[in-house]
Amino acid sequence: MKRKNSLKLKILITAFCWMFASCIVVAQQIVKAPKPFFPLPNAAQLRWHKAEYLMFVHFGMKTFYPSDDHMGYGLEDPKRFFPAKFDANQWADAAKTGGFKGIVFTSKHHDGFCNWSTATTNHSVQASPWKNGKGDVVKEVSDACRKAGIQFGIYVSIIDKHFEQKGSPEYKTYGDYYYAQIKELSTRYGKIDEYWFDGFNADKLKMDYPRIGKMIAKNQPGAVIYDSKVLVNTIPDRCLAWPGGHGGITPDQDYRQLVNDTLRWYPNEPSIILQGNWFHNGKPAIELKQMQDYYLSSVGYGTTALMNISPNSDGLIDKETIQKLSAFKQWVDQVHQQNPALLKKAKSLSPCRDNNSRYAANKVNDGNYNSYFATDDKVTTATIEIELGQTKKIDGFILQEYIPLGQRVEAYSLECRVNGQWKDVFTGKKIGYKRIILAGRASAKDIQFPDADAVRLRIDKAGASPLINNFQVISLGGK
Template sequence: MKILIFLLLTTITLSVAGQNKTTATRTKNTIPIDIGDSKEMIIQKAANVVPTKNQYEALKNEFIAFIHFGPNTFTRMEWGNGLEDPKIFDLKELHTDQWCEAIKSAGMKMVIITVKHHDGFVLWQSRYTKHGIMSTDYKNGKGDILKDLSASCKKYGLKLGVYLSPADLYQIENPAGLYGNLSKYTKRTIPRVVPGRPFVNKKTFEFEADDYNEYFMNQLYELLTEYGRIDEVWFDGAHPKTKGGQQYNYMAWKKLINTLAPNAVIFGKEDIRWCGNEAGKTRNTEWNVIPYLEDPKLMNNFADLTEDSLGNRNNLYKGKFLHYQQAETNTSIREGWFYRDDNKQKVRSADDVFDIYERSTGGNSTFLLNIPPNRDGKFSSTDVQVLNEVGKRIKETYGKNLLSKASGPKEILDQNTSTYLLNNNQVLLSTPSPITINRLVIQEAIATHGERVELHALDAWINNQWKEIAKGTNIGYKRILRFPEITSGKFRIRILKSRAIPAISNITAHYYISRPPQIQFSRDLNGFVKLTPFEQEFNWKPHGEHAAQNLSTDVQIYYTTDGTEPTSSSLKYTQPFLINSREVKAVSYSKNVKGSVNTSLFGMTKSHWKILNGSSEKQSRNSPPNAIDENDRTYWHSKEGSIDPIAIDLGKLTVLKGFAYTPQKENSDGMIQSGIIQISKDGKTWVDAESFEFGNLINDPVRRIHYFKAPIDSQFVRLTPKVIAGDGKTVTIAELDFIEN
């Protein structure tokens, strides 16, 4: 007993001593590194860098919406040129309530809209330009999209933010434009008075500015005083074009924003940074305390930070200032920022969006998802379905805390982020009865103590011993640990490495109900088939993650090769298996719930095949071997204007019963509508074996199979196209398969 008391007192003493040491440095949003600071001192300072009140409130938003809407919606362009006639924005109706209802359903807390993109077209009734909604036929030029959206946000309890592009192609291309017009910096009053359009807000500012900076600040003034509370101002760093060495007076912009919108954070500047990509890719370790060579509070320009590591110890040693600057993980639900169409513009799956949600909000950043309205002023139904499903999963998974009745430190179980436990070793939790979990959420008290944990692990008491279940690096605002489900009544969170005594504010446990994913097939040139959860084809800025695998950690896959329906009693997939000219059926199970069966017919193995001829438009990417490489994302593309045959040596005399043609999906070029299969005894002299025809390829570019009327014996085969879909004058083949009898 005496030994136990001694150890307890020693622990308390060490904890207090450590606490005094780490609090010797006052917490601040930016802390300078002094000349002569040791590495230990730099890390101590980093452990005391904290977010501002506005930054912390922005982090608590977690999941927010982006809306790109403008002339590009109607021209189907990603970037306009500033020369568009405003009437191109041919909007007939607007449904901002529908937007906000879907956004609210998804669990988002704020909407940011592009009130002016790079083309310079404005979506509100600005006093300072005619290049915008006021020059369209929508509501006879009286429409105001921002006004309607602001009203809808209030109705649905959503915060509002505005994206105002510093780049402005209209002000560059217009002969009377203000961007880069070489005007002098003089004292200007913001806002500039416009007869007949007085402001209710009478606050004015005096700034040294040129014509474009005055124009920009006049518009900022309108946005921040006439549309209710603004919680984020979004400055894009992209510039399609510049002129006249135009510079931005950001220090003046900041003063105006901080005065008129005191609750707003500023994206692209010292408050919030870009995550470094537009794909939804997240860093494994996302530190928000990062080094700068200048004081961020005084900087006018902020470079994009795209490196894999920004705030590890070695990064921090190179800085002169340590600053809290959180990341927004931004991407689009569609292939592109603006809506183009419902047929060819793919939409992310609910699996993909939910996976990004967990990786971003559970990886110490904010998830900003773009949903572009269509030309009817609505979110398309597919987008809404995805948002509803994602919101359902978030509520289903994180709406119930499975540690609500647990025993342990009350400071971390009360779900109050303002309370915390100072502990430099471990946290023990127990539940009245065993619980089954596959998610654990951990938060640090960053508002008062900064980011400190560098490495941590979760253990569960299983079979009378501790078993490590998951491990993570930093925590920060929030870390979501994902792992295969486990059942236990005792859990241990170990802090393996930290910059100072950690202040843990919140721990909750959850269960994600896995959806049995559809199975997809792939095969290598040697004929070995691999079965994996279906990965959606999404060709815009790929993030490299496999959402279905990330989410479905408890999935088992079963398959058959004899034509029967697979069940949990069929062959269990554990590794790639060899298949030659056979049909494979596969199904996934999760918690005894059966998914849908998927089937694929495989042709001959191709390791010994050789291309005998075939022209190529681009030898490096579109050469003939791409047609037989077992990869339908590569393809052969003949020379333009040349509808060439492609001949193959199968390596041996083979009895064939059919072939399969997979068209490329990048565009509609070269799809073979009809042709002839020819055979040869020597690969030189050819005779017709059978003709074939495929329909509706352009609208439905999926794999097509043609079975021969009678088996064909040959070692050498040639496909000779006759008609190309859409009267094309070139040939493309993503994959060509021959099926052995």
């Protein structure tokens, strides 16, 4: 009996020791995630980054007064507004065909004409013969976006030439009038993913912008806001900045901007004309190569582009435009197509975080946005190498850092191994959400990358431990 009890005791002690040892091993495997490097994007800004490009849609009175002048002056006759074949679902389908993740629509442009059924003015769709004055373009576009599963945003012009000309019997100040319009739009049409405020002459209007910002924060807490610097002080955690002009922007975008002595996440949002003079003026959409160039000098520089398409006076996007958008998406997909043979062949020439596989170099091409290579906290340089297996044609590179924990990289370089020798082929500063480097285009206009059997990304400087979640070779064809 004693022998049996002794045996049981030994078994219990052995089991306990094994469990204790296992706990130690598990504890050793637990590695703390990298500390945030402030400021950080909030959920709305991160969603905006991941969208990469959105469709800007200008449609209103100027569609029926086509010219090279996009302004409108408030005296246009609403009776001319009659889009006989209007189909918001066609717009949403066109957006998806082009790979756009959403639509930002001109609910009101500078002429003051309202594309929705508003109680603030008669200068709206209610005064038009379209659907006997019972139509609501904003509602139909918002419904179409939700049906298509894409984002919906609104552009509400701060300028209003009609109010300047005619005033309002109900509202003594433009500030009260404009606030009432924003409130209608914020409370009638479901979720709004983005507000777009044109800053032209915004300071001269002397409106109570904080009042507007607080109302938006209450009614649309998940919206991101292109604010033209009029709302960033009131709701600083969700704003987007004016890049200083329309069209493409410069490389090495820095999202970390000082706003009134406080460091904020404040990325630029470029707005780009793909068709018309914002509004449809009878001209076709720009050619595919120009679309590609705009993409590379916006999305390729780490920001989300707002690309304008203009529906015609029938209320439809031109068929030829949709064909170009389809070809554009095919090209974007081709640029991003990754060779499966390269997966899991990445290695680091410097230690990953605590030598833990969770942060190993192979996370840079596993296709998972939320996995990434990381170094220890005090290590701000790193080198990641990918063996290509054989000599390959190199058309370019796609780089991404894991921005939910901050923008960190401040200097990097790329190398190709040619005949056993490493050759520097590109240097840059910022990576951010995404950096696309394509031979012969945009910032690599004068560069042709050599055929190589291995490539390296070298992080030469970072504000904190670099977190890289994508290092990809672009191969558009060839060997």
